[in-house]
Amino acid sequence: MTRQDATPLLEVRDVAKSFSAVAAVRGCSFPLYPGEVHALVGENGAGKSTIVKMLAGVHQPDTGTLLVSGEEAAFAGPADAKAAGIAVIYQEPTLFPDLSVAENIAMGRQPRGRFGAIDRGRVRREAAELFSRLGVRIDPERPARGLSIADQQIVEIAKAIGGSASVLIMDEPTAALSAVEVERLFAVVRTLRDEGAAVLFISHRFEEITELCERVTIMRDGAHVSTDLVRDLTVDEMVRRMVGRDLDALFPKQDVEPGAVVLEVEDLSREGVFRDVSFTVRAGEIVALAGLVGSGRSEVVQAVFGVDGRDSGAVRVNGKRVRPGDPRSAMAAGMALVPEDRRQQGLVMDLSIQRNVTLPRAGALARLGLLGGGGERREAGRWTERLRTRYGRLTDPVGTLSGGNQQKVVLAKWLSTSPRVLIVDEPTRGIDVGTKAEVHRLMSTLAAEGVAVLMVSSELPEVLGMADRVLVMREGRIAADIPRPRATEESIMFAAMGQEANT
Amino acid sequence: MSTVRTRPAGSAASSSGSSGRNPLAAVLRARELGIVVALAILVAYTTIANPRFLSAQSVRDILLGASILAVLAVGQTIVIVTRNIDLSVGSVLGLTAFAVGTVVQDNPGLPLPFALLLGMAIGGVCGMVNAVLVRYGQVPALVVTLGTLYMFRGVTYLWAGGQQITADELPRSFLSFANETLLGVPWLVLIALLVTVAAGVLLRNYRVGRELYAMGSNPEAAMLAGISVGRNLLGAFTVSGALAGLAGVLFAIRFGTIDAAAGTGDELEVVAAAVVGGVAVFGGSGTVWGAALGALLLTVIGNSLAVLDINQFWQNAIVGALILFAIGVDRLVAARTARALKKRNSHVR
Structure with missing residues (x-):
């Protein structure tokens, strides 16, 4: 299905990006062809999100170029990336809860009628058309607040195709979906692919990659490892390349x-x-x-x-x-409960790592009702070490950690209660x-x-x-x-x- | 995975469809209706107790007062929907009232439209100062405008230095504008209406208006959606400042006596009018219609308590209770709407 002979709709060529001396991405290249679903995999912190943000125009590459349909492109901001036909669906939905679903879809490119005013009827009709094309039933008039994650993603996709995006970038879209919802999402993605769009698909689930994607680009520690046809790789091989060891x-x-x-x-x-x-x-x-x-x-x-x-x-x-x-x-x-939503229920994002780890035992660790540094630090150090948590300092806010390390902190927090x-x-x-x-x-x-x-x-x-x-x-x-x-x-x-x- | 598709379709498809209208719009309409009903009851009760409440003079007083407050509330709404706040409006009003008063005093022949524009220009510059500090200083608007509240007021005191402009120092043509009418409607009311309608249409029917709501609804998403957040913020604060400037000129016209303390404390009444009118302080929702009605309601309450000869203390207490009531109703309605929306979601499962 991939038209490899065609010009790539989007090409990443030797890009690098550093944040204050830490190289997030270095020397990464891969093309996205029309009509393909391309997987981008790597461990957390491998640089996938940085790539996504560069394609979205949020970050600008330090070196290297992005090519849109063979032409060099520089995105000064998200508006430029959108104008180039790149739509990004983030892990965290980016809808406006107070606005109607139809308005969310049309935001920034609302059809205008007399005196440059928005043609509200057409906004609604276009949303309804998009939904019927996607085969879903969502009332375009309802506010986006209260939509399930799956529906929010459908709205994001409608936003993308409504803006006639030719490149769709999906950052872990399936993380919060049930099997049925994933299947519905895949059906939509396949339709878009067959219509000639290029899709960059980021996921941690290998069965999804083998089911949906033609090619896979693997990243490790910010560097490009390989780009291959998915059918030429076994899952074991992909894992080996991602982690760099068996x-x-x-x-x-x-x-x-x-x-x-x-x-x-x-x-x-x-x-x-x-x-x-x-x-x-x-x-x-x-x-x-x-x-x-x-x-x-x-x-x-x-x-x-x-x-x-x-x-x-x-x-x-x-x-x-x-x-x-x-x-x-x-x-x-x-009993100990490690909750589903670690950001909302498991951690106090602004507090330090050590304070988070010792929170359930704060009473036992306190002296005369005051939490001194020593006991707290020793206890937190012991558990984060056992879980091989990667962090800068124990006093850093837990929100600065990657997702995997946050989960380890939640686990450490509860395991410390034995x-x-x-x-x-x-x-x-x-x-x-x-x-x-x-x-x-x-x-x-x-x-x-x-x-x-x-x-x-x-x-x-x-x-x-x-x-x-x-x-x-x-x-x-x-x-x-x-x-x-x-x-x-x-x-x-x-x-x-x-x-x-x-x- | 093929098993997934063999699910009975019946369970998947609830009849959500297009059965419901936008519940949020319904709520907002209900809010504005609620204010109108409250107004009607209040006016009826006060009139029965004291028929003079509906005398021409009293009605005119209420309308002029409400007009100035409404102009301020409309500007405030434009800022609040972006999840910001402008606490400096009372000081901007004072500064422009004094500045324009001084200019008019020195140039008695100045045409009135020019005085209005001058006030808006001065206010607009104040608004821009706010916007630049919020945008480039990365400081919350609450703090920035609290600072400029004192700053603008300080400038006014420095300038006025204890002197005040009195009505006999201002040209008659300037002051008589407060009494002039078009088809029986005072010009001040017409100006307030014009401002409200223009802002209402802009917020509802123009891209930039919808972008302001989007910014308040989810600031991060607005940035990712490619909305020019900085430009819009600048616009919102400038408009709020300009409208505060306009209100300052209207204040000068109406009262004729201006000292450096003009408009002190108005900012809180303005925010109260917006909140009572259904503008959410966390941004993203509310209309200028609601805010303008809120301004009218607060003005009527103030006047009717005076007519009913009720202690000033009660006026404050009632306004406070009204704000709490309005917020309480909002929470209740929000919770109900959320539940209703969750139910309508069920078609996924």
Whole structure:
């Protein structure tokens, strides 16, 4: 499908960019041809985001050139990149929540009628046309506030094609989507590709790259490693090139003989969210909670931990009841919850790394009610070292770390409480393979030490690789309890979609 | 992955469609309607208690007062929708009132339109100072305009040095403009209406207006969308300053007596008018219509309490309660809207 003989729509040629003496990107080149989906992969911090920002006109390359349809181009700002036909869909949606969806799509290039005023009718009609072309139902008149992440991405795509962009850059668009939503997104991307657009697709999920992309550019430490056809590379080879070494195993699961039941959840219900949820987790066991996004997985673990209330049911740790709606009581009982959204729920972004790590134990570390530097620093240093966190100084704000390292800080924060039950909600969302493997190894080690681990995950390979048992949720109920030997991608998806193996 | 496509279509498609109108617009309309209803009740009650409240003189007083406040509130709205604030407007009003008053005093033959334009020019320059400090100083507008509030006021005191301009020092033609009407409507009211309509159309129907809302709604996204954030910011503060300057000239015309303290504290009343009128202080939403109605409501409250012979203290308390009420209603409506919008989302699942 790729028209390799054609002029690339966009070419990155030997660009370099440094931020205060740190080289973020050096000597990176690759072309984007019309009609191709091109994957850009690399660990967090490999320089992908910097490339994206240069293509978007946010940053300007220090050296090297960008070529648009063979012509050299310099983008002074995002407006220039947009004018050159480059549309960027960022990981964090960039919609205007107070404006209508139609206005969001038309922003900056609203059709004008009499006296140069915006033709509001046409703005609405054009949005409606775009949505019907994309095959989605979103009311163009509704405000963008409250749209699901998946719908926000569809609106971003509508924005891009409405502005007749020929190059679409998608920075981890699937990170927060369920399988169904990913499939819908891919269908849209394929249509755009077939219409001759070039798509640069950034993802940490290899199955998506092999499914969607023709070629893949791999980056490591800011440098270009290779650009190849995806079908010529194995996943192992891609991983090796990304991390520059062989990973021992992607899922280093240790076999552990499960011990006594530690966490017991009985008939947990909350009106309209989940119903009659019962399960147990033994010491040394890793239990995965799988299911579609919206099936109630996160809500269940939040109710177990007590962040949210529950209408009925009981939660016991080592046979002792945990009070409902009281995270302190859950923590006292030895539970820890690593939440899904680390920026919102897991970390205080402006506080230092060490303060974040020691937050749950601030009371124990304080002397006479005051937090002195010493104890806090020692404790934080110990845990960040164990998790191989990369940081400048312990006193840096945690917001300055990369996504993977932030996740390690969240983990460190809870591990420092020596939990008996560790609940992790999407532990590896948006972090790179190298860090992923470290997080997985850590979970496995913890289980081997006798911690009961409950993991919510949307990534099937992770579920299959890590879990001793898979609980599949569907519409607020536990639809299946699948032991490791019987757990396959098919058996889990069937249970999650409500179709037994008769399709 | 092919299993994904075999899902029953029925569960996927809820009937969201185009059934609902824009709920946010409905809320805003409800807000403006609410103010009108509150106004009607207030006017009716006060009139029953004291029929003189609707006498020509009293109505004219209210309308002139509301006009000046509305001009300021419209300018403030343009700044607030960009998630900024202009606290210097009271001082700009004082400075321009004194400056234009002095010029008119020295040049009795000066045509009135020129006096109005001069006021707007002085105010516009003050606004630009604010914009440049906010944009290039990377300092929040709250701090910058708090600083210029004192600075502009200081300049006025320095200049006036305790002297004041009195009505008999100003040319009659200048002052009589306050009484002149077109088809029975005072010119001051017409000017306020013109300003409101022009700003309303600009904000609603022109690209730059929508960009101002976009900037307030999500500043980072506005930058990424290629909106000229700096230019728009400069424009918004300049317009706010120019309108404060215009209000300063109107103030001079209406009262005739100007000292260095003119307009002291007005900035808070202006922000209150905008907030009561449904302009969100965090930017991105609200209309100049609401702000202008808010200005009218606050002026009527002030006058009716005076007519009803109620203590000044109660006026302040009532305005305070009204602001809290307005914000409370906003939160409630926002929560409801959010819930409603979430439900309409369900077609993905």
